[in-house]
Amino acid sequence: MAKATKETPLMKQYNAIKAKHPGALLLFRVGDFYETFGEDAIKASKVLEIVLTKRANGAASHIELAGFPHHSLDSYLPRLVRAGNRVAICDQLEDPKSVKGIVKRGVTELVTPGLSFNDNVLEQKRNNYLASLHFGKNEIGAGFLDLSTGEFLCAQGNAAYIDKLIQGLNPSEIIYSKGQREAFGNQFKDSYNTYHIDEWVYAYDYTYERLTAHFGTSNLKGFGIEEMEHAIISAGAILYYLEDTEHKELGHISSISRIEEDKYVWLDKFTIRNLELVYPQHEGGVPLIDILDQTLTPMGSRTLKRWMVLPLKERARIEERLSIVDAFVENSELSDEITEHLRGINDLERLISKVAVGRINPREMLQLKKALENIGPIKGYLENSGNKALERLGDQLNNCAKLLERIKAELKEDAPMLMHQGGIIADGINEELDELRKIAFSGKDYLVQIQQREVEATGITSLKIAYNKVFGYYLEVSNTHKDKVPQEWIRKQTLVNAERYITEELKTYEEKIVNAEDQYKVIEQQLFSELVAYANDFVGPIQQNARVIGTLDCLISFATVAQINKYCRPEINDKMILDIEEGRHPVIEKQLPVGETYVPNDVFLDDQTHQILIITGPNMAGKSALLRQTALIVIMAQMGCYVPASKALLGITDKVFTRVGASDNLSKGESTFMVEMTETASILNNLSERSLVLMDEIGRGTSTYDGISIAWSIVEYLQNHDKFRPKTLFATHYHELNQLEEDFPGIKNFNVSVKEVGNKVIFMRKLMKGGSEHSFGIHVAQMAGMPNPVVIRAAEIMHHLEKDKIRNQTEDKLKEVPKNNFQLNLFEADPTFNEIKELLEGLDINTISPVEALLKLNELKGKLKE
Numbered sequence: 001m002a003k004a005t006k007e008t009p010l011m012k013q014y015n016a017i018k019a020k021h022p023g024a025l026l027l028f029r030v031g032d033f034y035e036t037f038g039e040d041a042i043k044a045s046k047v048l049e050i051v052l053t054k055r056a057n058g059a060a061s062h063i064e065l066a067g068f069p070h071h072s073l074d075s076y077l078p079r080l081v082r083a084g085n086r087v088a089i090c091d092q093l094e095d096p097k098s099v100k101g102i103v104k105r106g107v108t109e110l111v112t113p114g115l116s117f118n119d120n121v122l123e124q125k126r127n128n129y130l131a132s133l134h135f136g137k138n139e140i141g142a143g144f145l146d147l148s149t150g151e152f153l154c155a156q157g158n159a160a161y162i163d164k165l166i167q168g169l170n171p172s173e174i175i176y177s178k179g180q181r182e183a184f185g186n187q188f189k190d191s192y193n194t195y196h197i198d199e200w201v202y203a204y205d206y207t208y209e210r211l212t213a214h215f216g217t218s219n220l221k222g223f224g225i226e227e228m229e230h231a232i233i234s235a236g237a238i239l240y241y242l243e244d245t246e247h248k249e250l251g252h253i254s255s256i257s258r259i260e261e262d263k264y265v266w267l268d269k270f271t272i273r274n275l276e277l278v279y280p281q282h283e284g285g286v287p288l289i290d291i292l293d294q295t296l297t298p299m300g301s302r303t304l305k306r307w308m309v310l311p312l313k314e315r316a317r318i319e320e321r322l323s324i325v326d327a328f329v330e331n332s333e334l335s336d337e338i339t340e341h342l343r344g345i346n347d348l349e350r351l352i353s354k355v356a357v358g359r360i361n362p363r364e365m366l367q368l369k370k371a372l373e374n375i376g377p378i379k380g381y382l383e384n385s386g387n388k389a390l391e392r393l394g395d396q397l398n399n400c401a402k403l404l405e406r407i408k409a410e411l412k413e414d415a416p417m418l419m420h421q422g423g424i425i426a427d428g429i430n431e432e433l434d435e436l437r438k439i440a441f442s443g444k445d446y447l448v449q450i451q452q453r454e455v456e457a458t459g460i461t462s463l464k465i466a467y468n469k470v471f472g473y474y475l476e477v478s479n480t481h482k483d484k485v486p487q488e489w490i491r492k493q494t495l496v497n498a499e500r501y502i503t504e505e506l507k508t509y510e511e512k513i514v515n516a517e518d519q520y521k522v523i524e525q526q527l528f529s530e531l532v533a534y535a536n537d538f539v540g541p542i543q544q545n546a547r548v549i550g551t552l553d554c555l556i557s558f559a560t561v562a563q564i565n566k567y568c569r570p571e572i573n574d575k576m577i578l579d580i581e582e583g584r585h586p587v588i589e590k591q592l593p594v595g596e597t598y599v600p601n602d603v604f605l606d607d608q609t610h611q612i613l614i615i616t617g618p619n620m621a622g623k624s625a626l627l628r629q630t631a632l633i634v635i636m637a638q639m640g641c642y643v644p645a646s647k648a649l650l651g652i653t654d655k656v657f658t659r660v661g662a663s664d665n666l667s668k669g670e671s672t673f674m675v676e677m678t679e680t681a682s683i684l685n686n687l688s689e690r691s692l693v694l695m696d697e698i699g700r701g702t703s704t705y706d707g708i709s710i711a712w713s714i715v716e717y718l719q720n721h722d723k724f725r726p727k728t729l730f731a732t733h734y735h736e737l738n739q740l741e742e743d744f745p746g747i748k749n750f751n752v753s754v755k756e757v758g759n760k761v762i763f764m765r766k767l768m769k770g771g772s773e774h775s776f777g778i779h780v781a782q783m784a785g786m787p788n789p790v791v792i793r794a795a796e797i798m799h800h801l802e803k804d805k806i807r808n809q810t811e812d813k814l815k816e817v818p819k820n821n822f823q824l825n826l827f828e829a830d831p832t833f834n835e836i837k838e839l840l841e842g843l844d845i846n847t848i849s850p851v852e853a854l855l856k857l858n859e860l861k862g863k864l865k866e
């Protein structure tokens with residue numbers, strides 16, 4: 001093409017590289033700058049707020065250009081990635097000084113939202129997962145990788161299960177096959193950063209092969225995923241994606257584990273959202289994790305987040321965690337001592353990943369050293385704690401003494417972050433390095449030493465050492481001393497009054513001095529690389545340390561929170577009973593205004609007489625709070641955490657379902673009622689024997705009669721289920737449902753009590769036996785500042801309806817609402833009246849024709865019928 005031939009060689013090279021990475025914003029290294037061109041430049045200049053200029057592209061045209069200095073990459077890259085870009089970093093692959101013409105360049109890393117090592121892209125407290133999905137006929141396979149920590153997980157199951165995992169692990173990016181765009185769109189309505197991979201990658205044989213080749217195994221049995229076809233496909237595709245994005249050093253991804261569905265409590269995605277476990281539902285909301293997270297290390301917070309979305313089902317494992325929390329609660333001295341050392345452990349997990357991929361810098365190596373220095377003492381405390389579970393944790397810690405010693409010995413205490421700054425390796429490690437450094441730093445002193453020595457040896461008192469560009473360092477001898485010059489000196493230049501000589505020693509030294517700085521940095525780099533390579537042998541044990549520290553940190557955090565908030569140790573058993581005494585809501589109790597205290601409540605549920613509690617009570621009484629706190633107590637207990645109650649006997653729960661509050665899907669074209677019914681259907685279709693079900697105001701999104709009927713039949717279904725009798729808390733405004741208590745032995749009526757004092761309602765917040773008579777909704781309307789006429793009229797209508805109910809009439813009650821006796825007020829509130837009034841006022845009797853008048857009259861009559 002004529003145009004292409006006119007391009008500058010640089011732009012030709014740029015275009016060729018750019019073409020290999022479609023969809024990525026290309027940062028193109030030119031000298032000390034990263035440049036972007038064309039569309040990329042327009043994008044980058046906006047996101048980074050940098051100047052957009054134009055540059056001549058040979059004779060061809062002008063092209064937009066925006067660039068920034070290469071050392072600003074760390075601050076600019078995260079901004080580009082956070083803005084949703086995939087960023088390809090193209091570096092110079094050879095030293096520009098040593099090449100004639102154009103320097104070889106290539107993409108050295110493709111940073112995507114889900115694949116990053118950059119500390120500014122990553123958040124310390126959360127894992128940065130890349131997810132890969134593969135949609136099979138009946139099941140979906142999912143792979144999750146946190147490249148920054150090396151954690152690699154996979155799962156396979158029905159759409160609801162995978163959806164729930166996605167909700168819980170909250171990946172930063174999801175990849176899937178180009179051919180499955182529709183399947184993905186149908187399943188996942190929320191917006192994610194996504195990327196589509198060529199279809200051929202998502203093939204079983206290819207992905208199986210990739211996984212086994214990566215782990216160096218002949219099959220996948222050892223990981224327990226051999227039979228999981230879709231999980232294998234999705235996980236294997238991640239390995240392809242890593243290679244495609246130039247992530248080739250993957251030593252830290254040493255294993256893949258299956259997320260074992262049967263080991264964790266099933267929390268559907270609505271529950272994770274509704275209960276605000278890890279994210280607030282609304283701006284300004286406080287999720288439970290904010291109350292429970294007192295962790296001191298990034299591993300601790302990340303572990304906690306995982307535990308929250310995957311509470312345990314196995315009693316023994318829960319007990320083990322609880323017993324450790326117990327040990328820390330009982331022995332605060334021990335927890336204080338360990339806490340002190342936890343503070344010194346930074347992101348060990350991400351540091352060792354950087355070792356494995358060869359991206360660790362000297363400053364980070366010092367952080368690794370600091371972390372390892374603290375592992376030893378923690379191990380000691382655990383092993384001497386006298387507590388079996390703690391001893392087991394201590395056993396798993398490895399203080400990596402050899403590595404620690406070597407880093408201590410070899411790395412300077414004040415090593416800089418950047419390699420080229422030098423001053424990384426300690427003195428006494430490498431003779432050549434020491435000498436070079438000595439030369440570089442004290443070169444001039446050394447020359448003075450040579451000068452003095454030669455003055456003494458030759459008796460040439462005027463001897464001096466100097467430098468010029470033509471032949472470097474030389475010895476200058478004035479003519480008077482010429483005859484004292486030793487034979488081995490080589491004359492280089494004769495001046496009028498003096499002669500200049502060089503010596504073997506001077507030349508050798510000169511070379512050293514000129515290159516010393518460059519050379520010692522090269523040796524330092526070499527030695528540092530050797531140190532990193534040595535550390536690479538410790539990836540396994542350090543990853544294990546990171547896991548143990550994460551666990552320990554979490555459990556100490558539980559103990560701290562338990563003490564601050566006065567939680568109790570729950571008793572977990574296999575019975576079908578849930579017995580909470582004086583339970584509280586862990587978040588609301590922390591948010592009450594000063595002087596107010598949270599009113600604790602008892603909740604007892606079983607599979608016999610108290611399987612379903614119908615909880616009525618006025619608006620604002622605290623029904624939702626009670627429902628949520630019950631679920632939160634169960635979840636916290638099964639995470640291994642103490643709970644906000646004075647006593648909690650809890651039979652294991654295996655699924656928690658919630659239909660609480662409105663999850664607003666209006667933006668996705670679904671009505672509130674539709675969402676409510678979809679969520680409820682999903683609950684009823686997935687019940688189990690040990691489920692805990694929370695339903696809050698089911699049916700309120702439709703007409704009263706529809707609502708009551710639906711709510712009624714749902715309660716009956718839960719009580720009459722042919723297999724399971726799931727424990728259920730059912731909060732409702734429909735007092736009619738209290739009738740059910742008479743028909744079913746497993747249903748009990750409760751209410752959250754209020755007191756009426758004169759015209760006012762006082763919320764007692766106590767759960768009491770029996771149903772409540774009315775809602776006090778009108779009082780709440782009044783509290784909310786509704787105009788008085790509306791409140792008075794509503795009270796009258798309600799009074800009428802309640803009278804009717806007592807007489808148990810079944811006629812259409814609304815038709816019988818008596819005509820009101822405060823007409824004026826009513827008219828004020830009646831929109832039809834206002835419209836008619838406005839129409840009449842707007843009529844000009846003098847100009848209206850008879851036909852028009854008749855039509856207007858007809859219109860007015862029509863209004864009355866509306």
Ligand SMILES: Nc1ncnc2c1ncn2[C@@H]1O[C@H](COP(=O)(O)OP(=O)(O)OP(=O)(O)O)[C@@H](O)[C@H]1O
Pocket residue numbers: 588597598599600617618619620621622623624625626765
């Ligand atoms: N046990 C309690 N002790 C103290 N304050 C409470 C308690 N329970 C609830 N509250 C407070 O009352 C407010 C209303 O509670 P909640 O939302 O549970 O009421 P509700 O009965 O579900 O109301 P509605 O039917 O209108 O949804 C809560 O935000 C909380 O501040």
